[in-house]
Amino acid sequence: MADGSFYFHLHPLKEKLTKKYPRRDNEINTLLGLFAVPEEQMLPSLIVYGLSSTGKTSILLELLTLVKVKHCVVNCIEAYTNRLLLKPIIETFLGQERCETENIRCDSIMQFVHLLKAESKSNKTFRESPHIIVLKNCNKLSEIQLQAFARISELTEKDNLCCIMITQIVPSQFNFNYPIQTIVFPQYSKDDLLCILWSQRPPEYPEEFYRDYLNLFLGYFLHVCRDLKELKNWVKIVFNKYVEPIEKKELKLSDSNLRSLLFRAIKPYLQKITNCVYLGTDFSIKGAVEPESKLGNSAIDLPMYTKYLLIAAYLASFNSPKYDKRLYLKGSDKAKKRAAIKHTAEKSVKQCLGPKAFSLNRLLAIFYAICDEPVNLTVNIYSQIASLIELRLMMHTNSDNLDEPKFKTTAPFSCVEDVGKNIKFDLKNYLLGV
Amino acid sequence: MDEPFSGHATVMVPLLRRCLKSKIRNSSELEGCSAQRTQLTNLITRVVQFGESDSALICGPPGSGKTKLVSTVLKELQGKHDFFLVKLNGLIHTDDNLALKEIVQTLNADESIVEEASGSFAGNLTAILETLINDSSTVDRPIVFILEEFQLFCSHRKQTLLYTLMDASQSTKVPVCVIGVTSCFEVTQLLEKRVKSRFSHNQIFLYPPNDFNSRLELFKHFVTFKDEDVDVDVDDLSISPGVYSFLWHEEVQKVIDNPKVIEVLKRQFGVDKNEQTFRNTMLMVISEIDLERNQFLSADLIIRIFNDTFRDFTVFALRGLSVLELCLVIAMNHQTNQYDDEPFNFGMVYRRYQKFTNECSVLVQSSRAVLLKAFQKLINLELISPVNIHSKEVLKDFNLYRFNVTNEQVQEAVKNFPDLMPAIKEWATSVC
Ligand SMILES: Nc1ncnc2c1ncn2[C@@H]1O[C@H](COP(=O)(O)OP(=O)(O)OP(=O)(O)O)[C@@H](O)[C@H]1O
Ligand SMILES: [Mg+2]
Numbered sequence: 001m002a003d004g005s006f007y008f009h010l011h012p013l014k015e016k017l018t019k020k021y022p023r024r025d026n027e028i029n030t031l032l033g034l035f036a037v038p039e040e041q042m043l044p045s046l047i048v049y050g051l052s053s054t055g056k057t058s059i060l061l062e063l064l065t066l067v068k069v070k071h072c073v074v075n076c077i078e079a080y081t082n083r084l085l086l087k088p089i090i091e092t093f094l095g096q097e098r099c100e101t102e103n104i105r106c107d108s109i110m111q112f113v114h115l116l117k118a119e120s121k122s123n124k125t126f127r128e129s130p131h132i133i134v135l136k137n138c139n140k141l142s143e144i145q146l147q148a149f150a151r152i153s154e155l156t157e158k159d160n161l162c163c164i165m166i167t168q169i170v171p172s173q174f175n176f177n178y179p180i181q182t183i184v185f186p187q188y189s190k191d192d193l194l195c196i197l198w199s200q201r202p203p204e205y206p207e208e209f210y211r212d213y214l215n216l217f218l219g220y221f222l223h224v225c226r227d228l229k230e231l232k233n234w235v236k237i238v239f240n241k242y243v244e245p246i247e248k249k250e251l252k253l254s255d256s257n258l259r260s261l262l263f264r265a266i267k268p269y270l271q272k273i274t275n276c277v278y279l280g281t282d283f284s285i286k287g288a289v290e291p292e293s294k295l296g297n298s299a300i301d302l303p304m305y306t307k308y309l310l311i312a313a314y315l316a317s318f319n320s321p322k323y324d325k326r327l328y329l330k331g332s333d334k335a336k337k338r339a340a341i342k343h344t345a346e347k348s349v350k351q352c353l354g355p356k357a358f359s360l361n362r363l364l365a366i367f368y369a370i371c372d373e374p375v376n377l378t379v380n381i382y383s384q385i386a387s388l389i390e391l392r393l394m395m396h397t398n399s400d401n402l403d404e405p406k407f408k409t410t411a412p413f414s415c416v417e418d419v420g421k422n423i424k425f426d427l428k429n430y431l432l433g434v
Numbered sequence: 435m436d437e438p439f440s441g442h443a444t445v446m447v448p449l450l451r452r453c454l455k456s457k458i459r460n461s462s463e464l465e466g467c468s469a470q471r472t473q474l475t476n477l478i479t480r481v482v483q484f485g486e487s488d489s490a491l492i493c494g495p496p497g498s499g500k501t502k503l504v505s506t507v508l509k510e511l512q513g514k515h516d517f518f519l520v521k522l523n524g525l526i527h528t529d530d531n532l533a534l535k536e537i538v539q540t541l542n543a544d545e546s547i548v549e550e551a552s553g554s555f556a557g558n559l560t561a562i563l564e565t566l567i568n569d570s571s572t573v574d575r576p577i578v579f580i581l582e583e584f585q586l587f588c589s590h591r592k593q594t595l596l597y598t599l600m601d602a603s604q605s606t607k608v609p610v611c612v613i614g615v616t617s618c619f620e621v622t623q624l625l626e627k628r629v630k631s632r633f634s635h636n637q638i639f640l641y642p643p644n645d646f647n648s649r650l651e652l653f654k655h656f657v658t659f660k661d662e663d664v665d666v667d668v669d670d671l672s673i674s675p676g677v678y679s680f681l682w683h684e685e686v687q688k689v690i691d692n693p694k695v696i697e698v699l700k701r702q703f704g705v706d707k708n709e710q711t712f713r714n715t716m717l718m719v720i721s722e723i724d725l726e727r728n729q730f731l732s733a734d735l736i737i738r739i740f741n742d743t744f745r746d747f748t749v750f751a752l753r754g755l756s757v758l759e760l761c762l763v764i765a766m767n768h769q770t771n772q773y774d775d776e777p778f779n780f781g782m783v784y785r786r787y788q789k790f791t792n793e794c795s796v797l798v799q800s801s802r803a804v805l806l807k808a809f810q811k812l813i814n815l816e817l818i819s820p821v822n823i824h825s826k827e828v829l830k831d832f833n834l835y836r837f838n839v840t841n842e843q844v845q846e847a848v849k850n851f852p853d854l855m856p857a858i859k860e861w862a863t864s865v866c
Contacts, residue, residue: 029722030722033722037448037452037725040451040452041452041455041459041460041717043717043718044710044714049750051755051815054754108532109528110532110535110536147525148525148526155526159459168814169816170750170816170817173816177496177617178710179496179706179708179710179711179714180714181717181743182747187753187754187755189852190852190853222756223756223758223798224757224758224800224804225756225758226754226756227756271798274798274800275801275804277804354832
């Protein structure tokens with residue numbers, strides 16, 4: 001039963017994959033149906049689409065290796081030239097040694113197509129065995145490269161050549177003018193995640209205990225993050241913290257209300273930590289603070305007049321110059337000022353559009369207006385500006401006129417507001433449309 | 435399915451899958467479009483037989499059989515006449531230099547001409563091509579140029595190649611036939627004046643099939659087989675393959691008689707007339723025929739696979755986001771709806787999010803840094819895209835973005851989002 005026999009290989013294969021990748025049975029089945037039997041014809045091209053860490057790449061590559069089909073993987077992020085993209089494929093398909101001895105070059109899709117066509121003509125095994133090109137992050141390719149790879153089977157006149165493109169980007173963004181089948185790897189549900197994380201549980205703790213923990217953990221984390229890779233990382237970190245009372249022998253696994261005690265102990269930590277997801281590091285563990293408040297802190301440490309300068313810069317960036325006179329003129333009465341502020345209240349959207357550039361003269365004018373005491377620091381002012389720029393609270397902008405440099409604030413509102421509070425200056429009283 | 439037959443089904447299913455898959459994958463004979471076929475055949479014949487140079491454009495929507503038409507006609511003519519065939523494709527020959535190399539290779543001309551060309555290539559492509567084409571020592575036969583993805587050649591510098599070819603089709607000694615193939619109907623408007631004036635303005639239009647019956651016939655063709663298609667070594671079987679074949683076709687008949695199957699087929703035909711799409715879907719169907727469980731074709735299978743092709747992947751993407759990311763999407767949706775698709779920046783979206791979480795007591799507000807990361811993720815997924823990629827704005831908070839998702843897609847995603855808080859649902863559906 002020569003022909004019937006190959007299906008017997010499939011069963012252990014499927015078993016192996018579904019065991020290693022739980023909750024991906026459907027996707028594994030579909031891929032096996034398409035690629036498991038080398039004697040069967042393939043699709044000309046295929047998109048494998050799914051959000052990050054849904055298992056696209058690892059499952060596909062493991063499957064292709066298991067069914068022993070000739071394939072080559074290129075990560076398009078690294079392949080920023082035609083040569084980097086095409087050379088590895090040619091080397092895999094024609095053999096690396098041969099490429100070196102015959103000094104085969106491949107710098108363009110034209111050469112690529114010629115090489116494959118010539119090989120098809122001269123080499124029967126090549127012609128008759130299926131070949132697969134896998135392009136990771138295919139969205140990094142140029143429009144023409146994408147279109148060419150979608151039709152690579154038509155272009156090379158090799159029926160059993162298939163290009164599989166892996167992407168996290170919705171396929172409709174690509175505008176292919178050639179129909180491509182898409183296989184979707186759906187995001188894991190809460191249930192799926194429980195199952196997957198469960199399968200990688202630490203052996204030292206009772207199962208019931210870990211299950212409780214996982215439920216608690218996902219209850220907090222799923223809100224911010226559903227990315228498995230990220231969750232896998234955090235589930236370990238948080239667990240170490242979770243079992244700390246037990247490790248320190250403050251609590252015992254046999255305690256009757258252990259669960260609620262541990263819950264209570266970990267809750268504030270969890271709340272804090274969900275604000276650090278994706279930021280790469282666990283700020284609270286290392287005793288560090290979030291970058292933004294750090295910025296605020298460094299601003300608080302500024303000398304007095306620099307603080308005024310920062311506020312002046314912020315006002316100059318966000319208020320339109322035509323209100324300057326009314327806002328800052330000494331002796332202009334309070335009522336008028338309020339009216340001016342109210343008048344523009346509906347323009348609050350402006351605030352969102354970002355800082356506008358201002359000139360040095362305007363900055364100084366506002367600075368002198370808001371500084372109650374008379375100051376004379378023109379000498380010093382440039383170094384103050386320089387230090388604000390160094391602290392990334394202010395920046396130069398491109399200006400057509402070299403003699404008149406322009407600036408912008410880059411400090412966030414919260415930071416400037418804190419600085420204002422620190423010197424008893426109410427920023428909101430001067431900011432239009434807040 | 436049927437225990438008594440499982441013994442030979444295990445042999446039959448793999449054979450059948452192989453047979454049906456290659457039927458689907460290998461294109462069939464050219465059908466219909468006889469007028470266009472005659473037109474093209476006559477045109478090329480005039481060139482290769484009587485030496486009357488000419489040019490033409492073949493236009494038709496994707497998958498209307500342009501490539502098929504050309505290859506069928508050429509195959510037929512190659513048997514009768516002696517001519518050079520130069521096949522160029524805009525996707526491969528991305529600049530004139532590459533195209534020139536291809537031409538030289540196909541014409542078996544002296545390679546040194548190319549080296550000369552690439553060495554001192556400064557607009558003398560025309561000269562080189564002219565010498566090539568006029569040089570009767572190398573080119574003693576008519577040349578047929580096929581330019582697939584013709585529209586792409588229009589963006590080559592100065593359209594030198596197009597100019598040279600079109601010019602040759604009017605003046606050289608060697609008979610030349612230039613055939614452009616494209617799915618871009620306005621392509622003649624892309625031509626430069628000097629190219630356009632040398633183009634014959636012969637156009638051959640292809641239209642997608644309008645008749646659903648031919649699609650249905652193709653469907654039947656793809657799922658049926660003759661006993662001789664499947665070559666089985668009869669000795670391997672305890673029962674003749676005829677029995678299996680009989681059972682298979684009985685099931686196929688049930689499928690074809692199922693109105694729901696006809697409905698999904700019609701639906702795809704209505705949305706996308708491209709035969710390649712249909713072939714892809716059919717290949718997916720056959721791939722699902724289980725090698726282990728001796729399945730037959732079933733209506734359920736067909737309906738499932740065809741319905742899968744109508745899925746909206748954007749909704750899929752939204753449903754895979756975290757609640758926090760979805761909240762940002764909802765805020766963006768409100769922002770875009772309120773301001774008539776105006777672009778927005780992070781600050782505006784953040785405000786909306788803040789306003790919502792302030793009013794909604796059940797939701798814990800996430801930090802700005804985390805939200806900024808979530809925002810970045812939506813950019814990476816191209817659910818939003820920057821208005822101006824090369825914007826001078828260095829502060830990412832204020833960069834403007836456009837929303838690539840429609841309100842319907844957001845609502846659809848929110849409707850089926852797993853375990854979404856009612857408050858968020860309400861926020862998403864509210865009009866602001
Ligand atoms: N009239 C026809 N007769 C037979 N097969 C056809 C016909 N029209 C289209 N097809 C089939 O449809 C598929 C697509 O056809 P083809 O590639 O020739 O279209 P195209 O117009 O060149 O498309 P594209 O614009 O994508 O290049 C092929 O499998 C082809 O066999
Ligand atoms: Mg074509």
